[in-house]
Every structure is written in structure tokens, then in C-alpha cells.
Amino acid sequence: MEPTDHAELSVLVTRLGIWLDEKRFDEARTIFTEDAVAVTPGGTVRGIDALAAQARRSHPDDVATQHFITNPRIEVDGDHASVDANLLVVFAAPTGQRILGERYRLETARTPGGWRISRVAASPIWEFSPA
Known part of the structure; x- marks a missing residue:
């Protein structure tokens, strides 16, 4: 793995969290491939437009979020790479907070525009909703 690949993939993971937190759903093509697949507690979707729509539904405007994506393990194989990481996400809604601990499994591809x-795929591990 080239050091630049590791750095670019780390930045991509960071950009994913920012994309969700800042609700930049119209910028999905800067993060995902056209045929991207998402497997999350919100369901399975295929295609970048369906993926952005699902993210928009799961992250409504009146709910602030913070995604903490940590400990990425990156394995590059040519123009493809996998990234496993821990995810801690906080949802701060007017009606209360919710905190999720999940595991991310990302598959990536090198494209003319970058990784x-x-x-x-997001696999839930635990959830905390204070009373």
C-alpha cells in the first residue's frame, strides 16, 4: 500500500462523517461510486441516488449528528480497498439524544476522481438512549 493511498482513504472516511453530519447529501458523488450499495439498519439500497435518499431520511434536518469514525484498518489491493472502522454516532433531536456504537465495513474503488x-455496511453493536 502506498502511503498516499492510506492518507487518501483516511480522508475519505473523514469526509463520509462530515457528509452525514453536515447533511451534504447533494455531494454524494464526491464520496460514493454511482453503483454504491449501503447496508444499514435503515435498509439496503443500491445506486448513489437511493443511497443519498436513505441518508437524508436517516439524518433529518431537525436532528444534529456527530459521527466519530475511529481506528480504521485499511487494506489496499490495487484499485480496491477495504476499510473496517469503529463508529460512534450521536443523534441530538429536540425530543432527546441517542448514541449508537456500530462497526463500519467500507469497500472502496479508485476512480478518475480519487477513491x-x-x-x-454498518453493523450495530450497542445503543444508548438516556431517559
Whole structure:
């Protein structure tokens, strides 16, 4: 793995969290491939437009979020790479807070525009909703 690949993939993971937190759903093509797949507690979707729509539904405007994506393990194989990482996400809604601990599994592809996520899978581990 080239050091630049590791750095670019780390930045891509960071950009994913910012994309969700800042609700930049119209910028999905800067993060994902056109045929990207998402497998999350919100369901499974295929295609970048469906993926952005699902993210928009799961992250409504009146709910602030912070995604903490940590400990990425990156494995590059040519123009493809996998990234496993821990995810801690806080949802701060007017009705209360919710904190989720999940595991991310990302598949990525090198494209003419740089690395993009071709598959994202989020596996819930725990949840905390203070009373």
C-alpha cells in the first residue's frame, strides 16, 4: 500500500462523517461510486441516488449528528480497498439524544476522481438512549 493511498482513504472516511453530519447529501458523488450499495439498519439500497435518499431520511434536518469514525484498518489491493472502522454516532433531536456504537465495513474503488466508497455496511453493536 502506498502511503498516499492510506492518507487518501483516511480522508475519505473523514469526509463520509462530515457528509452525514453536515447533511451534504447533494455531494454524494464526491464520496460514493454511482453503483454504491449501503447496508444499514435503515435498509439496503443500491445506486448513489437511493443511497443519498436513505441518508437524508436517516439524518433529518431537525436532528444534529456527530459521527466519530475511529481506528480504521485499511487494506489496499490495487484499485480496491477495504476499510473496517469503529463508529460512534450521536443523534441530538429536540425530543432527546441517542448514541449508537456500530462497526463500519467500507469497500472502496479508485476512480478518475480519487477513491470512492462502493459499499458501506454498518453493523450495530450497542445503543444508548438516556431517559
